[in-house]
Amino acid sequence: MTSVYLDNNATTRVDIRVAEAMLPTLTEVFGNPSSLHAFGAVAKAAVAAAREDVRALIGAAHADEIVFTSGGTESDALAILGALGSATSGRTEIVISVVEHPAVRRLCQSLQKTRGLVLHEIPVDGHGRLDRAAYAAALSARTALVSIMWANNETGTVFPVADLAAAAKTAGALFHTDAVQAVGRLPVGVAERMIDLLSLSGHKLHAPKGVGALYVRRGVRLAAQTSGGSQERGRRAGTENVPGIVALGAACALAAERIASDTPRIAALRDTLETGLLARVAGARVLGDSESRVANTTSIAFAAVESEAVVRLLDRHGIAVSSGSACAAGSVEPSHVVRAMGVPEDFARGVVRFSLSRETTAAEIDRVLAVVPAVIGELRADRFEPAA
Missing domain, CATH: 3.90.1150.10 (Aspartate Aminotransferase, domain 1)
Incomplete structure (x- = not known):
């Protein structure tokens, strides 16, 4: 059968070309990217090359806007908690859609209960389209963060994130999008849109599980959620997952090509x-x-x-x-x-x-x-x- x-x-299945790109990092390019010797330098260069491939696929302006994570859920959490940790006084409200992935929705609901933040969950119509009037009404000078997915994981419905981001910026809020189901399937072009934060996951575009990235636009303040080393420009402590990162870079390069x-x-x-x-x-x-x-x-x-x-x-x-x-x-x-x-x-x-x-x-x-x-x-x- x-x-x-x-x-x-x-x-998704790991693409054979992605696996081939990843394999040397398990046996040859095994150094710690933070080490000062040659083994570390080779690993560091491999991470830098992968960062550039991710940047190119999502259309970011700078490679240092890419933060490597363990996947979409961590990227969402870092975006939301990091943004709220840097929010200005008086901005205590979050806006999401009612159809967000649990990685966003459950976290925001928890924050509403534990931190007293006000959460607006914007409804959708029978086709899964966001209620734009309700969205506009929810935005105010109290909004700290908007988190709206780019494409819904269950229906595939695509949200007009460029317009939603522009409206959020007019209200002075940060805008995050969970683009896990969009990256590699749609041209996202973050540099030309008013998106501050974007999450992606490797295993949705033929890379392995356990690796992802968060785009953080230059100038956006993000409070780190893990203490430790200064990896990822101080935004995500911990030794880099070099094999996963290299695989993610290869998968992004293939997606951009195809x-x-x-x-x-x-x-x-x-x-x-x-x-x-x-x-x-x-x-x-x-x-x-x-x-x-x-x-x-x-x-x-x-x-x-x-x-x-x-x-x-x-x-x-x-x-x-x-x-x-x-x-x-x-x-x-x-x-x-x-x-x-x-x-x-x-x-x-x-x-x-x-x-x-x-x-x-x-x-x-x-x-x-x-x-x-x-x-x-x-x-x-x-x-x-x-x-x-």
Whole structure:
């Protein structure tokens, strides 16, 4: 049985070229970048080269605006806690969307409880689009930080971060975006936008797990969250993860090289999958903004089935998909994103996310189209089968 992997929003396979770039750092370029001898100098140069590759992909103006972290969650935490730690007196409010990743949403909710900060969670409409009027009303001279994701991890809906950042700056607030699902899939160009802080994660763009980065625009004050050495210009203490950083740099270089050609091909495959499923399965609807989505993501709600059952049965057929965010796996309740969009209950429990990558093939999409309708039909038959 040939397996099909369509859960790339949870994690991607490490590209072989990324692995090859990383391998020497495990056995040859093993020095500590902070050491003064030649071994350290070689490692330091490798980190610097990777920093430049990350800078180039996201369009930052300066390489020293890139801070390496352990991944998206740490980048989000460093951005939010670091920004609040440097906030001016009187700015005690945070603005986020109601559909933020838990790395942002739960942290901000915790800060509301433990520090007494005021949290504004901006609603979305039925397509996952931000309520722009509510957003504008939430901004004030009391706003310290705005954190709005660039692309939603469950639906793929893209938020107008350039406009949102400009509005935040007008209010005198810092603007952070969790761009974990956008970097490598969309041209982000932070230098030409009013974005102060941007989070990214390596394992979403064919680098290993355990490495990420935070963009910090020059001039933005960021309170360090770990004490120790002076690594990352004093913003993130701890010996650098040289193998992970080199891998992240290689993945960013590949993404920059391929994004223009990969994006339309992936979007075409997604559209074939989406159109085919809607034609073959009654009682199905696409969630998210069809006019503004990342190319690789489709989230489809199937009526009269449980998404977890769909995921498990497809797995038996060698097809890997997700019932929303990997961070909520195992939950039988609709995700906070689905709830926020007001998806009707019968559909809300049957949401399945299909997320493609540059490795996805047309043959794999054909196989999914052949298997999914039968799986949905089988589950619906079991659900409505009369009692003996």
